[in-house]
Amino acid sequence: MSVSEKSFKHVNYLWDKEKEKELGDDQVALLLYRSNILGSDLRITNYGGGNTSCKTMEIDPLTKEKTEVMWIKGSGGDIGTLKRSGLAGLYQEKLHSLKNVYRGLEFEDEMVGLFNHCIYDLDSKAPSIDTPLHAFLPFKHIDHLHPDAAIAIAASKDGEKITQELFEGQIAWVPWQRPGFDIALKLEKAVQDNPGIRGIMLGGHGLFTWGDTAYECYINSLEVIEKASQYLEDNYGKSRPVFGGQRVQSLEADQRQDQAAKIAPILRGLASSYNRMVGTFTDDARVLEFINSHDLDKLAPLGTSCPDHFLRTKIRPLVLDIPADYDLSDGAALKEKLEVEFQKYREYYVNYYEDHKHPNSPGVRDSNPVIILWPGIGMFSYAKDKQTSRVASEFYINAINVMKGAEAISEYVALPLQEAFDIEYWLLEEAKLQRMPKEKPLSRKIAFVTGGAGGIGKAIADRLAAEGACVFITDINKDNLDAAVATYNRDTGAGTLMDVTSMADIERALKETILKFGGVDVVVNCAGLAISKPIDQTSEKEWDLLQDVLVKGQFAVSKAAVAILRAQNKGGDIINIASKNALVSGPNNVGYGTAKAAQVHMSRLLAAELGPDKIRVNVVNPDAVIEGSKIWEGAWAAGRAKAYGISIEELPAFYAKRTIMNEIISTADIASAVFAFVGGDLSKSTGNILNVDGGVAAAFVR
Incomplete structure (x- = not known):
């Protein structure tokens, strides 16, 4: 069987030989494909983990002579996208010249700034801390990956011995060390001391593999990961239960979802004591196996x-000391109990900071947990936006996989706290955080929009999504x-069928919103319909329909949302x-106009009632939004035209x-008005x- 036909059980073999032919000898394109x-x-x-590179011969724009250039994922990137x-494209010769100015471990950080002096491609992304680790390895194509199976071995007490025996000396071992210039020199020495090896295991960290071509590098990576994965599988439950x-x-499952939806808004509020957070919930089988275990x-x-794991998830999770079937009906008592648990975690985190900080350390960051585990239910994660909270959740599942593997073959060893x-x-991570683009006004908010599939509702949803x-x-x-x-993509938008006249539908839709994003911050009651008829032609059924959809619908959605808020x-x-x-x-409008007037006054009543909760209630009054507006489809437009004789x-x-x-007036105009209320500038209105x-002068409020 040729390697291209080899069946991989634990990783996906995705290489397409036709695609390889299409890319030809473009090594950078092959790097991106790989x-x-x-x-x-x-x-x-x-997501965002690992790094990949290739080296090519290019023409130096100054000397017009051939020079070797390394192409590597830039800082903050993601190899999957x-x-x-x-x-980043950098001169190999200049990167190696940095060895002449390296002053030792104490001066590691100063080397990162010098990477910029090695740039060949002026359109380069900022070079990452991994740059010298790839530059000093004498291979054309290199993968630095964080596969769970490899890290499980790397993070086990007997990791070095297992690596040596499992790979029969073909994978060298380099003990844990923070990424930087010095460990790049150690990787280089490991290759020099072990000629013919196919990779290096970094203690507690990950894997380096390589090849002369993009394909050979890809296959090498997959084969090493496959072998490690199979070794773990063979040992699960062998010496003791998982x-x-x-x-x-x-x-x-349905009970887990119910419990999660009930507790999530409270957890989100507590996790947002420093800054508002967006949530992710999962009851993945791997999570349940871990959180339900001894x-x-x-x-x-x-x-x-x-490091990639805890940078996303914080150093440790908060484990809730609450039975899975705990009665959550008493919200006040639950919130008080959870506040105690959160405060303990915050105190732990501040102590962790105080015990390990250096004179030049950045100030303590948000002390709330990112990962919250509830045995019998699942895992919650909280971060600045949906993508970040989802990725944190994925990273903690990776960490669970690592602990599971390490415990199966040896004993799990965490990174020392210092x-x-x-x-x-x-300080380099702090600098990276400071370089992050400014957050959008609504980047930490979750909006629930009824009637959001078209017309005004869709325009509002699109504008809120565009604002973050x-x-x-x-x-x-x-x-x-x-x-x-x-x-929308999976991190920006979702939706469900819902009838605003059905409280069961409303509660289900809000539950789905909570399970998807963690809670709700902005509620837009936009669902509606319009009937234009004189009173003698307006039936009781039409009157009830207008009242049910516009008035009762607004009431029911607001009532259910207020409980979450x-x-x-x-x-x-x-x-x-x-x-x-x-x-x-206006003429011929008794049913619709009455219902709309009720909506407006209900809004004023709710504003007065909910003000102490800092819940703002405001109204946007459109008029004659014909472009894209659903109410102008069908009889309404004909009715209004008839009323005005046109x-x-x-x-x-x-x-x-x-x-x-x-x-x-356009739908975008209405969306802008909604954003004016929720964008932050009118927070006291x-x-x-x-x-x-x-x-329209007749519509002036005052």
Whole structure:
């Protein structure tokens, strides 16, 4: 069997020979291809983890002579999504010349700034700390990966011995050391001292593998990971039950989800005491196996081993001391109990900082947990946005896999606390944090938009997402909903079918929002319909429908959302999309206008009631939004045209001409008004009405 046909059980073999032919001899393109397929498998490396490189011969623009250039993933990149713009291209000769100015471990950090003097490609991404680790290895293509199976061996007490025996001397061992220039020199020496090896295991960290071509490097990486993975599988449960066996019984899946949805807003509020966070919940089988085990109490406090893991997850998780079937109906008592647990964690983290800080360490960061484990239920993670919280969750699952493997073959060894602190509060890491782009205004907010699959609702959801919010949209039309949700990625938007007249539907939709994003911050009541008829032609059924959808719907959604907002204890916004018709009396509009007026006054009543909870309630009144607006489809447009004695085609111009500004109103205009209320500049405004109508004097509020 040729290697290209080899079946891999523990990793995905994704190399396409036709794609390789298409890329030809473009080594950088092959590097990107290899990187992307490696990064697509979380068993090989997680988001942002690891690094890849290749070396090519290029023409020096000054000497016009050939020179060797290394192309490597730049700082902060992700190999799974790596593009050419994410690479750094550096002169190999100059990188090796840095050895002449290296002054030793005490001066490690100063070397990073010198990487910039080695740049060949002026469009390079900032070179990463891994740059010399690849530069000093004499191979054309190199992978530095963080596969769970390899780290399990690297993070075990007998890791060096196991590596030697398992790979029969073909993988060298370099003990743990913080990434930098000095360990790059050690890697170089390991290759010199062990000619013919196929890779290096970094203690507690990860794996280096290589090849003369992109394909050979890829196959080498997969084969080493496969061998390590199979070794772990062969040893699971061999000497003792996995994680010491099960101690806690999980609830059934639907019960786990119910419990998680009830507690998540409280957890989110507590985790957001320093800054608002977005959440992720998972009850993945790997998580349940760990959190329900006898070894949880032993292993969870040890923290993670691989630097990539704890930089994303914090040094250790918070484990909730609450039975899985705990009665969560008494919110006040639950919140008090959880506050005690959070305070203990915050005190632990501050003590960890104080015990290990250096005179020049950055100030202590947010002391709240990132990872929260609830035995029998699942895992919660909290971070500045959905992607970061999701990735933190994925990284902790990686850490679980590492602990499981290490315990199966030896004994798990966590990174010493001082080493962990020195990386977490590394001045280079702090500099990287300071270089992060400014957050968008709504980057830590979660918006729930009813009627969000089209027209005004979709425009509002799109604007909030563009400003950084996670958006969860609801609608009663499945086709429209599916099309609308497809415009977002998994971290920015989601949605579900929901009828605003059904409290069961509303509660289910909000539960889905909580399980997806952790809670709710902005509620936009936009679901609606319009019926334009004189009173003698308005049926009782039509009257009830308008009242149910517009008035009862706004009431029911707001009531259910307020319970979540109060549980979070972080305030929030309710924005009700009413209409100019709530203020202006027009012909043939008794049912719709009355319902809209009720929406407006309900908003004022709620603003007065919810102000002490810092929950703001405001109204946006559109008028004549014909472009993209669903209510103008069908009979409503015909009814309004008939009321004014004009044709449907004349409506946009008619409505524009009757305004003071002679403007046509778009769905984007309404979205801008919603953002004006929730974007942060009007955080002390509630009970207001913002007309977006081009100026209709009869609708002036005062």
